[in-house]
Amino acid sequence: MARFYRYRLPPWARYCLLVCERCTLPIMIFQALRTIFIPTTFDIFLLAICIGIFLAFYLKWI
Template identity: 65%
Template sequence: MARFYRYRLPPWARNCIFICEKATLPILIFQLIRTLFFPTTLDVLLLGIFVGLFIAFHLEWI
């Protein structure tokens, strides 16, 4: 099976990935602040998902 390369995608899909990559950090910070003030199960779950997404984008797994 071939490795996934984000730069071989069509331009519209690559642009969507770049936009999601840039928007992940502000959403992560907002969710962290929200979780610190109003810790619910859903907030902790969303924070874990956003942390995982941020790490995946940072290490270029996506």
């Protein structure tokens, strides 16, 4: 099975991936602040998903 390689994607898909990668940190910070002030189950679940996506980008899994 071939490994996923982001640079083989079309330019528009690489650009979308880059935009998503750049937007994850501000969204994660906003969600963390929201979870601190108004903690609900949904907020905690959403923060966990944001952290997972951020780590996937940071560790080059995506």
